[in-house]
Each structure stands twice: as C-alpha cells, then as structure tokens.
Amino acid sequence: MMKDPVRIALVLPDLLGTYGDRGNVIVLEQRLRWRGIDTETVTVLSSADAVPEHCDLYVIGGGEDVAQVAAVRFLHRGPGLLRAVDRGAPVLGICGGLQVLGTCFTTGDGEQHAGLGLVDAVTEPGDGRAIGEVTTHSTLGGVGMLTGFENHLGRTRLGPQAQPLGRVARGTGNGHDNAEGAVTGHVVCTYLHGPVLARNPKLADLLLEWAIGEPLEPLPEPPELTALRTERTRANLRNRK
Amino acid sequence: MTDTRRDGETMAGDADARSRQDKRQQWRVVPGPAVPPPGQNRLRDPRTALAVEIGRLAAGLSRRLGLGSGGIIGGRLALSVQPRALSRLAAGRRVVMVTGTNGKTTTTQLVAEALRSQAPAVSNATGANMLDGHVAALMTSHDAPFAALEVDELHLAQVTGQFEPSVVVLLNLSRDQLDRIGEIRTVEASLRNALAQAPGTHVIANRDDPNIVSAAADHSSVTWVSGGVRWKDDALNCPRCGAFLGDSDRAWRCACGLSRPEADWTVTGTGAVGPDGRHRDLALRLPGHVNRVNATFALAVGLHLGCEEDAVLARIAEIDQASGRYGMVRLAGRQVRLLLAKNPASWLEMLDLVSGQDRPLVLVVNSREADGYDVSWLWDIDFDSLRGRTVLVAGDRALDLAVRLRYAGVRCEVHTAVDDALAVVADGVPDVIANYTAFRDLFARKERR
Numbered sequence: 254m255m256k257d258p259v260r261i262a263l264v265l266p267d268l269l270g271t272y273g274d275r276g277n278v279i280v281l282e283q284r285l286r287w288r289g290i291d292t293e294t295v296t297v298l299s300s301a302d303a304v305p306e307h308c309d310l311y312v313i314g315g316g317e318d319v320a321q322v323a324a325v326r327f328l329h330r331g332p333g334l335l336r337a338v339d340r341g342a343p344v345l346g347i348c349g350g351l352q353v354l355g356t357c358f359t360t361g362d363g364e365q366h367a368g369l370g371l372v373d374a375v376t377e378p379g380d381g382r383a384i385g386e387v388t389t390h391s392t393l394g395g396v397g398m399l400t401g402f403e404n405h406l407g408r409t410r411l412g413p414q415a416q417p418l419g420r421v422a423r424g425t426g427n428g429h430d431n432a433e434g435a436v437t438g439h440v441v442c443t444y445l446h447g448p449v450l451a452r453n454p455k456l457a458d459l460l461l462e463w464a465i466g467e468p469l470e471p472l473p474e475p476p477e478l479t480a481l482r483t484e485r486t487r488a489n490l491r492n493r494k
Numbered sequence: 495m496t497d498t499r500r501d502g503e504t505m506a507g508d509a510d511a512r513s514r515q516d517k518r519q520q521w522r523v524v525p526g527p528a529v530p531p532p533g534q535n536r537l538r539d540p541r542t543a544l545a546v547e548i549g550r551l552a553a554g555l556s557r558r559l560g561l562g563s564g565g566i567i568g569g570r571l572a573l574s575v576q577p578r579a580l581s582r583l584a585a586g587r588r589v590v591m592v593t594g595t596n597g598k599t600t601t602t603q604l605v606a607e608a609l610r611s612q613a614p615a616v617s618n619a620t621g622a623n624m625l626d627g628h629v630a631a632l633m634t635s636h637d638a639p640f641a642a643l644e645v646d647e648l649h650l651a652q653v654t655g656q657f658e659p660s661v662v663v664l665l666n667l668s669r670d671q672l673d674r675i676g677e678i679r680t681v682e683a684s685l686r687n688a689l690a691q692a693p694g695t696h697v698i699a700n701r702d703d704p705n706i707v708s709a710a711a712d713h714s715s716v717t718w719v720s721g722g723v724r725w726k727d728d729a730l731n732c733p734r735c736g737a738f739l740g741d742s743d744r745a746w747r748c749a750c751g752l753s754r755p756e757a758d759w760t761v762t763g764t765g766a767v768g769p770d771g772r773h774r775d776l777a778l779r780l781p782g783h784v785n786r787v788n789a790t791f792a793l794a795v796g797l798h799l800g801c802e803e804d805a806v807l808a809r810i811a812e813i814d815q816a817s818g819r820y821g822m823v824r825l826a827g828r829q830v831r832l833l834l835a836k837n838p839a840s841w842l843e844m845l846d847l848v849s850g851q852d853r854p855l856v857l858v859v860n861s862r863e864a865d866g867y868d869v870s871w872l873w874d875i876d877f878d879s880l881r882g883r884t885v886l887v888a889g890d891r892a893l894d895l896a897v898r899l900r901y902a903g904v905r906c907e908v909h910t911a912v913d914d915a916l917a918v919v920a921d922g923v924p925d926v927i928a929n930y931t932a933f934r935d936l937f938a939r940k941e942r943r
C-alpha cells in the first residue's frame with residue numbers, strides 16, 4: 254500500500270532560522286528516507302497566508318528580537334498550528350521558537366509580547382547572554398542525555414502545565430530551577446542548537462514516531478555521531494564564553 | 495578578521511591644538527605622478543610625528559623579537575601618543591576603505607594593486623582591520639598618495655567618525671559567527687550610520703545584497719555593482735521593516751520605500767559591463783565568479799580615482815593570492831591550494847569553486863574564539879555538490895562536519911590533523927578549504943619550497 258509522504262513543516266525560516274536550525278529538518282527527512290519512508294518538506298515563509306494545518310510535524314527555529322515579534326504576529330494570523338497541536342502533531346521550537354510558543358516573552362527593549370501559549374512558559378531577558386555547550390538529562394522516556402549549544406539572552410520560567418525537556422548538567426538552559434526547555438504533550442521546546450536533532454538522534458526519532466503514530470525501526474548510529482556526542486559531553490570540555 | 499578585537503578601543507582624543515607652532519618640515523613629501531599633492535603635511539604636527547616615530551620603533555622591535563609583523567603594536571602605540579593619528583595620517587591622501595562579511599582581504603589587495611597602477615598605495619595587507627591596523631599601514635609610507643584599507647564591518651563608523659575616506663566599498667553582509675559578532679541588522683545599522691557621517695565619501699556598493707542596499711541607499715553618491723548573490727538566506731526580508739522581499743536577484747521594491755537600485759557595473763561570466771555599456775574582459779589569475787565580482791569593485795574604485803583602465807586591468811589580472819587565499823602552498827610535503835571559507839556564504843562560494851572537478855578535497859573546521867564556538871552554521875551549507883566524492887575532514891570540529899556530510903549523503907574520512915589527511919590523500923593537487931583559524935594556522939606553517 255502506498256503511504257502519503259510524511260509532511261514536515263519548516264516554519265518561518267526567513268524570520269526564525271538564524272542558527273542553522275534548518276538542519277533539524279534535514280535530519281528528520283534523512284532519518285525517514287534511511288528507513289524507506291517518503292517525506293515532503295513544506296517551507297512556510299512569512300510571505301505565506303498562514304501556517305498550514307495538515308502537516309505531520311512542525312519545526313520552528315530561532316532569530317533576533319525583531320524577527321521574533323514579526324513571527325509571532327504571523328503565527329497569530331491563523332489557527333493552523335493550534336489545530337495541528339490539538340490533533341497531536343509534534344512541534345519542535347528552538348530558542349526563539351521556544352519563546353514564541355510560550356505564554357509570553359519580553360524582548361530586549363522591555364516590550365512584552367503574547368506568545369502562542371502552546372507551552373506554559375514565560376521568558377524575560379536575563380543579565381547576560383548564555384553562550385556555550387549544554388548537557389542535560391532528558392525527562393522524556395528513552396531520550397537520555399541531550400547535548401547542544403546555547404546562545405540566548407532570555408530566561409524562561411515554566412508554569413505547572415509544562416515539564417522541562419531536560420535537567421541541566423552543564424550550561425544555563427532556562428536559567429530557572431535547573432530546567433532546560435519545555436514540553437507539553439507533543440510540543441517540545443529547547444534552547445539547544447547544534448542542531449539539536451543532529452546531535453541527539455533519539456529525540457529526532459521520538460518526534461518522528463509521534464508524527465507517524467507508530468514505532469520506527471531503530472537505525473544504527475554512525476560512528477562519527479557516537480564520537481561527536483562523546484566529545485561534546487566530555488566533562489572537561491571547556492564551556493567557553 | 496585577523497586580530498579581531500572588539501572592545502577596549504578608545505579613540506576619543508582631544509584635538510591637541512597646543513603643539514602646532516612647529517612648522518618645520520621634517521620629511522619631504524613626494525607626491526606620485528598625476529595625483530594632486532597632499533593638502534597638508536601629515537607630519538607637521540609634532541605629536542603625530544612623535545606618534546609615528548614611537549609606533550615605528552615599537553613595530554621594528556616587535557619584529558626583531560619575533561613577536562609578529564609588528565603592525566598592530568606599532569599602530570596601537572602611535573594611537574596612544576596621538577589619538578587622532580588616523581585622521582592626521584590620512585589627511586591629503588585618497589583613502590579607500592573596504593568592508594563586508596566576505597572578500598574584504600582579497601578586494602583590498604585588488605584595490606591596492608589597481609591604485610598602484612598610478613601611484614604608490616599603502617595597505618593593511620596583514621588583515622589587521624581595526625584602527626590600530628589602519629594607523630600601522632598609513633605609517634609605513636608618508637608619501638604614498640593612496641591607501642587601500644580593509645575595515646571590520648563594525649569599525650567603519652569609528653573610521654568615518656575621524657575622517658572622510660575618498661571611497662567606501664561595501665561588498666556584502668551575511669551571517670557570520672553569531673555568538674560573537676551579533677546579528678546582521680545591528681551591523682547594517684552601524685554601516686548606515688558610518689556612511690551618514692561621511693557625506694563627502696563616494697560609496698561603491700553591492701546592489702544585489704538588500705542589506706548593503708539598505709546601508710548605502712540614503713547616501714548621495716553611490717556606484718552600484720551587480721554581481722549576483724549566491725547566499726540568499728539573509729536577504730529574504732527587508733532589512734528595514736522586515737517585510738518579505740523574495741528573490742533578491744529580481745527587481746524588488748518594499749512598501750517602506752527601499753528598492754533594488756539600477757546597476758552601474760554588472761559582472762558577467764567573463765568580465766564586467768561598465769556604466770558606459772562597454773564589456774571589459776577580466777582575465778584573472780584568481781579563480782571563480784566571486785573574484786570577478788571583487789575585481790569589478792576594484793576596477794570601479796580605480797576608475798573613480800582617475801586611474802587608467804588598461805593599467806588597472808593589467809595589474810589586477812596578475813594577483814594570484816591575497817594573504818594566502820587561493821594560493822598554492824606546500825604542506826606536509828605536498829603542494830596544495832588553500833581556500834578560506836568562514837561562514838555559509840563563503841562556503842558556498844568555495845564549494846562552487848571546487849565542484850565539477852575531482853581534485854582531492856580536504857575540509858577543515860575549527861571553533862576557536864575568532865571562528866565562533868557554535869558550528870550549527872555547517873547545516874546552513876548545501877554540500878550536495880560533493881556527492882560521489884570522498885572528502886577528508888579535519889580540525890577541532892571534524893566530527894560535526896562528518897555528521898553533517900553523513901546527512902548530506904557525502905562520504906568522508908575523519909582525520910585528527912590536516913597532515914594526516916594529506917598523507918593519505920590521492921595524487922594531484924588537493925584543495926584545502928579551511929575556516930578562519932584553521933586557514934591562518936595552515937598558512938602560517940607553510941613550507942618553503
């Protein structure tokens with residue numbers, strides 16, 4: 254039986270795609286193809302009318318303040334993303350994406366903006382940019398240790414409706430309660446670049462399983478990826494600022 | 495990006511009117527042919543003369559002690575003695591400042607050569623592209639009527655705060671070391687401010703890069719160069735209002751009023767068409783379209799400053815490397831071609847250059863301070879053109895690169911050091927593409943033939 258391709262939406266890369274986060278989509282596509290599953294990427298630029306409702310997985314990256322405000326204005330325009338989330342479609346928000354998907358965020362100029370409210374998280378500027386390698390232990394079953402690189406001014410406090418994606422072993426993360434990222438249902442948010450799915454294939458596969466609604470056969474981890482994860486999480490790796 | 499130092503520069507200086515009584519001429523200024531004589535004797539001011547003397551002494555000592563080329567320290571000391579050394583040393587000369595994310599060093603060298611077709615030109619060839627580097631370059635000759643100076647994007651405003659260059663060249667603006675330099679919007683605003691401080695300067699700018707268009711559009715005197723832009727991901731939205739622009743290769747006009755200007759110079763597959771509609775062949779030794787664009791900027795500068803066209807073309811055609819970029823060097827006993835790529839835009843240019851041939855290819859990526867510590871940008875680069883080839887990777891971040899290539903479907907071998915990679919590479923002259931510190935280190939330890 255021919256299955257429809259898995260549709261991955263890359264949301265607003267023209268506004269929120271500053272830190273190589275498009276790589277997360279490359280990883281998702283390729284991990285499907287390696288398993289013989291068709292995939293199709295839907296790139297949603299800010300010239301589009303709204304976010305389409307019928308994609309299987311959504312990825313939103315990070316960007317600067319002005320772009321983030323423009324992005325949230327765009328996302329409020331239509332109900333596509335909210336309906337997809339209600340349906341159980343997974344959403345990955347990175348950095349600025351985390352802040353935009355949260356309840357509200359305050360930009361560097363002190364202005365407060367309403368987010369989409371998909372995760373219970375409030376972001377305010379911290380006293381300095383958090384820049385450097387991060388290691389966390391994920392709260393999601395089977396995902397294990399997460400590695401990434403953070404570069405953000407915002408500090409995020411989670412409300413009772415959200416759980417952290419990970420507990421910080423090294424780095425800053427949300428900057429409150431030793432938490433990193435936010436998860437509500439199938440909405441997963443994190444400050445980790447790297448890109449996060451390139452460094453953490455188990456998280457990529459979990460999102461894909463949620464998108465498809467069935468377990469995926471495991472893929473062997475390429476040796477350079479095992480070595481990269483080991484290198485990036487070495488306890489003595491200098492966390493240079 | 496050499497010797498990048500983004501804080502601690504304090505240029506605020508009192509105008510030091512107190513020591514103008516000394517009118518003795520201490521050096522004879524010899525103007526070059528067909529160039530207006532300098533408007534004033536740069537060294538008539540004793541404080542500037544002292545600054546230059548001390549700076550030169552320090553530079554010489556630094557060289558003698560093997561502490562480097564001495565340029566920076568000399569310039570820094572001269573500035574500490576005479577905070578206005580830059581404007582004093584620039585006075586009476588035709589100074590060309592070259593900035594942009596990619597191609598600064600190469601274009602500065604092309605501009606310097608273009609100008610030398612007419613008269614001597616000083617240049618910060620070591621890539622020391624902040625004010626101390628500019629002072630150091632200007633100190634090397636008191637009588638060169640021309641200066642071609644590379645300037646860091648965020649430091650042009652400091653320069654134009656001190657004097658008006660004759661020409662400012664704006665090449666391009668794209669993402670580069672985000673954890674260190676900051677975002678493009680900030681850089682663009684700084685460049686726009688720099689030009690606002692220099693209404694008498696002539697600007698030669700890239701009309702195909704919306705960020706550069708925004709920086710230069712309000713200036714009253716601009717020559718626009720069109721060479722196409724390979725990397726477009728930083729140019730999809732209006733730099734001023736954020737509205738979607740679409741393909742920057744086509745005519746665009748934003749609701750806020752910003753629009754793509756008409757081109758004065760258009761780069762072609764073999765040369766460039768000038769404002770007069772005539773095509774000039776650019777038979778360059780430097781490879782690739784990107785260098786035809788750089789050379790067109792240099793030609794436009796040369797003609798604007800009154801140089802003779804054939805002489806400029808002959809000079810720039812002969813350049814075969816710029817501070818090691820594109821140059822053939824010997825490493826680990828092998829002849830290699832060394833290419834610098836430090837951000838997604840320049841990687842795309844260099845990958846274009848090496849695609850369509852099967853020279854062995856070594857890619858080297860570091861993530862030291864001058865590179866930026868985050869290498870997520872590797873995923874912004876499309877490596878598809880390397881499929882079917884075996885690539886060797888090395889550098890601090892060889893593993894990140896190997897994972898990236900795995901997902902791009904490109905076979906690769908990971909090596910700890912570049913020398914190890916070169917030891918196993920197939921016959922032929924390998925291309926080595928390296929990012930900033932990797933390139934710098936390889937170039938520094940090239941072997942004498």
Ligand SMILES: [Zn+2]
Nearest residue numbers: 732735748750
């Ligand atoms: Zn606009």
